[in-house]
Amino acid sequence: MAEPLVVFENVVKRFGTFEAVKRMNFEIREGEFLAFMGPSGCGKTTTLRMLAGLEQPTEGDIRLAGKSLVDVKPHERDTPMVWQSLALFPFLNARENVEFGLKMRGMDKPARRKKALDWLERLGIGEFAERDVNSLSGGQRQRVALARALVTEPKILLLDEPLSALDAHLVIRMQGVLTKLQRELGITFVYVTHSQSEAFAMADRVVIMSKGEIAQIGSARDIYRTPASRFVAEFVGRNNIFAGTVNSAGNVETAAGTFTLDGKARPGEKVSFVVAADVVSLATSKPAAPNVFTAQLISEEFVGSMVTLFFEAPGDTEIKVQVQERSLEGIPREPGQQLFLSFDPSHAHILKG
Amino acid sequence: MKDDKLLRWVLTFYTALVFLFVFAPIAASLVFSFNSDRFPTIPLGSFTTDWYVKAFSNPEVWDAALRSLIVSSVTAVIATAIGFSAAYTDYRYDFVGKKAFLILSLLPPTIPLIILALAMLGWLSMFNASGMTISIIIAHTVLCAPFAMAVIRLRLNQMDPNLEPAAWNLGASEWVTMKSVVIPFTLPSIIASLCLTAAVSFDEFAVAWFVSGLNKTVPVVILEILTGNIDPQVNAIGTAVFLVSITLVVIAQVLVLRPAKKPEAA
Numbered sequence: 001m002a003e004p005l006v007v008f009e010n011v012v013k014r015f016g017t018f019e020a021v022k023r024m025n026f027e028i029r030e031g032e033f034l035a036f037m038g039p040s041g042c043g044k045t046t047t048l049r050m051l052a053g054l055e056q057p058t059e060g061d062i063r064l065a066g067k068s069l070v071d072v073k074p075h076e077r078d079t080p081m082v083w084q085s086l087a088l089f090p091f092l093n094a095r096e097n098v099e100f101g102l103k104m105r106g107m108d109k110p111a112r113r114k115k116a117l118d119w120l121e122r123l124g125i126g127e128f129a130e131r132d133v134n135s136l137s138g139g140q141r142q143r144v145a146l147a148r149a150l151v152t153e154p155k156i157l158l159l160d161e162p163l164s165a166l167d168a169h170l171v172i173r174m175q176g177v178l179t180k181l182q183r184e185l186g187i188t189f190v191y192v193t194h195s196q197s198e199a200f201a202m203a204d205r206v207v208i209m210s211k212g213e214i215a216q217i218g219s220a221r222d223i224y225r226t227p228a229s230r231f232v233a234e235f236v237g238r239n240n241i242f243a244g245t246v247n248s249a250g251n252v253e254t255a256a257g258t259f260t261l262d263g264k265a266r267p268g269e270k271v272s273f274v275v276a277a278d279v280v281s282l283a284t285s286k287p288a289a290p291n292v293f294t295a296q297l298i299s300e301e302f303v304g305s306m307v308t309l310f311f312e313a314p315g316d317t318e319i320k321v322q323v324q325e326r327s328l329e330g331i332p333r334e335p336g337q338q339l340f341l342s343f344d345p346s347h348a349h350i351l352k353g
Numbered sequence: 354m355k356d357d358k359l360l361r362w363v364l365t366f367y368t369a370l371v372f373l374f375v376f377a378p379i380a381a382s383l384v385f386s387f388n389s390d391r392f393p394t395i396p397l398g399s400f401t402t403d404w405y406v407k408a409f410s411n412p413e414v415w416d417a418a419l420r421s422l423i424v425s426s427v428t429a430v431i432a433t434a435i436g437f438s439a440a441y442t443d444y445r446y447d448f449v450g451k452k453a454f455l456i457l458s459l460l461p462p463t464i465p466l467i468i469l470a471l472a473m474l475g476w477l478s479m480f481n482a483s484g485m486t487i488s489i490i491i492a493h494t495v496l497c498a499p500f501a502m503a504v505i506r507l508r509l510n511q512m513d514p515n516l517e518p519a520a521w522n523l524g525a526s527e528w529v530t531m532k533s534v535v536i537p538f539t540l541p542s543i544i545a546s547l548c549l550t551a552a553v554s555f556d557e558f559a560v561a562w563f564v565s566g567l568n569k570t571v572p573v574v575i576l577e578i579l580t581g582n583i584d585p586q587v588n589a590i591g592t593a594v595f596l597v598s599i600t601l602v603v604i605a606q607v608l609v610l611r612p613a614k615k616p617e618a619a
Contacts, residue, residue, distance in 0.1 A: 054518050074521040075529075087519035091537045100533075104524035148523070 003066050005030040005156060005188055006051065011060035013046055013212075020046045022212040023060070028190060030155075033182050035191040035203035039235070042209040044192045048158050051190065052079045065155065075104070080149035081158040084165070086141055088133045094120060094144045095129040101152045119147040123177070139170045146181070156188040163198060175201050196236065200224070208232050226349045230272060233351060238277040238308075240319050241351075245270050255315020257293035262345040272351040277308065277322040279347040282331055283340045292342040295319050297335055309333070311341065379595055386588035393585070404589040414590060417574040420486060421555055424570060428493040429551035435494070436501025436546055441535065443502075444509040445517075459499045469496065470563035477564055484566025492560045497550035504549060504609055508542035545608035552601035556594070 006028035013021040021043045028034050036044040049055040050062060053074035062069045069077060080101065088097050095116045102112035120126045123143040128136055133144060142162065149157055159178075163171045179202050182189045193199050199206050200220040208215040208223060208231075215235075216228040227233035233241055244254030246265040251258050252273070265271050286292060295311035302308075307328065311319040319341065331339070381393070386405070389398035408414055439458045443451070461469065473492040477483040482491070516538065520530040536543070558572035565573055571594055578584050 052518075052522055054522075073526070074518065075524050075526050078524075079522070081519070081522050083515045083519060085513050085515050087513050087515040089516065089520075089534060089537075091540075100520070100525075101523035104529065152524070 003063070004028060005065060006190075007061075007063045008047075009061045009063070011047075011050065011057045011062060013043070013050060013055060014058045019212055021050070021057075024214060026207065026214060026217060028156075028188060031186050031188055032204045033179070033189045033191065033202055034205050034207065035193060035199035036207045036209060037193055037196060037199040038209035038215075040194060041211075043212040044207075044209050045160060047209075048081070048160055048190060048192045052081050052158055053077050078152065078154050079156055079158055080152060080154050081160060082145050082149050082162045084161040086145045086162075086165075088141060088144060088148070090134055092133070093130050094125065094133055094136065094140075097133060097144055098147045098151050100148060105152065115151060116147070119151045120144070123147050138166050139174065142166065142170075142174060143177075146177075150181070150185070154187065156190065159189060159191045161193050162191075164193075164195070171198070178202060208235060210235070225276060227274060228352060230351050233274045238320060238322060239274040240277060240280065240317075241272060241274050242317065243270075243272040254317070256295070256313035256317040256319075257291075259291045259293075259348070260345050261348045261350065264345075264348070264350055273348045274351060275343045275348050277320040279343055280319070280321045281342050282309075282321060282323070282328070283342070284331060286340050287342055289342045290345055291348075292340055294338055295341050297333065297337045297339060299335060300333065311339070313341070379591075382588045382591050382595075385585055386592045388585065391585065392583065393588075404585045408586040408589040411586070413569075414571075414574060417569050417571045420489075420568060421570040421572075424486060424489045424493060424561075425551040425554040427490050428497055428554040429547045431490070431494045432497035432550040432554075433501045433505075433543060433546045435498040436503075436550075437505050437539070437543065439498070439502045440506040440509055443506060444512070458502060461495050461499050466557075466559040470560040473560060474563045483564050484568065486565075486568050488564040488566075489561050489568065489570060492564050493554040493557060496557065496560060497553050500553060501546040501550050504546045504605070505539055505542045507609065508539045512538055541608040545605040548601040548605040548608075552598045552605070555601070556598050 004027035008024050008026050011021060011024045012019070024047065036047060038044050046055055050057050051064075051069075053069065053072060057070065064077070064079070089100065092100070095113070098116035098119055099112045102115060107115070117126065117129055120129050120143075123146060125136075125140050125143045125147075128140055128144075133141060136144065145162070163174050166174060175198060178189070178191075182202075189202075191199070191203060200223075203220065205217060206220055206223055207217045210231050216223055216232045218226075223232060224236055224238070227236060227239065230241065233239045242252070242254045242256060242259070244252045244259075246252050246267050246269045247258070248267050250263055250265060250267055251260045252265055252271060261273060265273075281287070281289070293313055295313040295317075298310045298312055300307055300309045302325070305325050306322060307325045309321045309323070311321065313319050321341065384397070385393045387400050387402065389401040389403065443455060448454075464472075470492070473488075473495070474483055477488050477491065482488055512535075516534055517530050520534045521527070525533060556572060557570075558576065561570045562573050562576070569577070571590065575587055575590055575594075578587055578590075
């Protein structure tokens with residue numbers, strides 16, 4: 001089988017004594033939408049900058065299409081990037097910004113002009129081609145930045161938190177634009193973000209990073225349902241984490257209650273497991289189900305038609321339950337209300353480490 | 354509300370006073386340059402352009418004007434080139450001793466002019482390079498380069514630090530990026546720096562007087578005419594010099610104060 005498009009092999013990046021990236025090994029497949037996500041300072045942007053050649057790895061090798069990039073200057077790589085600040089050239093108009101990369105490749109004037117206009121048209125901002133970039137709106141400038149990066153028809157596009165400066169409604173629109181473009185062009189997108197919703201909404205695979213290391217690589221679904229570690233479970237957020245000791249019957253004794261995990265835990269072990277917020281059931285009277293516990297309602301939070309309820313279970317265990325607002329009919333929701341919560345053993349996922 | 358109005362009037366009056374204080378002597382010089390009387394006294398005599406005719410028919414004045422023009426334009430170009438390099442070095446690189454580098458490169462204008470002039474004379478004499486037009490250019494470049502650096506640095510600080518990497522990323526080498534990104538971005542400040550350093554050099558007296566020898570610039574000639582006798586020619590020359598300088602300074606100010614265009618809110 002051919003080598004993947006990008007290979008990171010034992011890549012380490014140190015700034016002085018600070019290890020920004022600790023021995024990373026991963027691959028980026030041709031044509032996939034890969035998102036790097038993590039808190040600030042986790043090394044995700046440094047990883048992207050190494051791919052663009054703006055940082056040199058301290059150790060290890062990065063290969064693009066089988067060719068080592070280590071000694072290749074940034075301007076000799078074909079790894080265009082969309083910047084968080086957009087970094088449009090303020091002294092050029094929209095079309096001239098898009099033409100920049102073509103001009104550097106020595107394309108003649110009429111050809112590059114036509115190509116730039118085609119791309120601006122394709123991104124729906126053809127009418128603004130001759131406008132000063134500073135007079136465009138945030139969304140329009142975003143599209144100019146995209147056109148400028150894509151006009152050279154690269155194999156791979158790097159995106160460094162490109163949507164972080166946009167209003168919420170524009171973010172959703174641009175997510176649509178990006179995924180559609182990626183499908184149509186069939187090129188690889190490498191996307192860095194701290195936003196879970198952006199990463200999960202667009203990416204085929206998500207790389208969760210923490211303190212310079214990869215915490216997990218997988219689809220949004222994998223990461224959400226089966227987080228690899230406590231860090232990932234907490235970072236993803238919509239998870240309830242329980243910790244306890246497995247008793248002789250194979251049930252886990254936690255502060256919130258004793259739960260059966262269908263034999264997924266061995267007696268004597270200390271384990272942590274997660275239950276996603278959207279698989280917890282609510283009831284006013286004790287249901288005839290396994291893994292029932294009581295908790296006190298603290299507060300609630302609306303996002304669209306979904307509501308997240310925050311509970312406190314015995315032992316200061318914080319519990320989140322996410323349900324459709326409609327399904328809460330008949331359930332009293334005053335703060336302080338005691339309710340019965342339950343989850344199916346098959347929805348519990350045991351954390352490693 | 355009433356107090357606000359009063360305060361506004363007081364401030365307006367105060368500002369007017371400051372302008373009067375600064376410009377009254379120049380205005381007086383302008384008025385007397387068109388006055389037929391030999392001595393600057395009130396009441397004025399009749400209107401005349403004789404002093405301009407006299408001043409500009411003096412070959413020594415023309416000679417000095419031409420020299421001032423050459424000195425200030427060459428100085429402006431060299432000082433701006435040095436100032437740009439220093440400002441870019443500051444913007445782009447971090448190195449040991451950078452603080453010392455910055456202090457040293459901004460130091461010359463803080464040295465009293467007489468000291469700088471004496472030092473320049475002594476130094477240039479060591480190479481038998483005093484008393485020539487190039488001596489004035491060298492001395493003025495030392496004096497002007499820090500101004501150029503300050504002006505260009507102001508503009509570079511407004512440049513998105515990702516702008517250069519963005520150009521590399523799109524296939525531009527570092528040299529091409531300098532030519533097609535950094536210089537276009539800083540162009541207003543480069544022009545402002547050219548105007549400002551030209552004006553500083555054009556007006557400068559002390560250093561020019563010490564190192565120029567027989568190659569006099571306009572300010573030096575003015576002093577020489579004045580030391581002989583009271584001659585309203587000086588008013589005519591002074592007015593012309595003032596107009597040149599103020600034009601250059603105004604151009605520089607307009608370009609420097611014009612902010613880097615900010616994108617509209619998203």
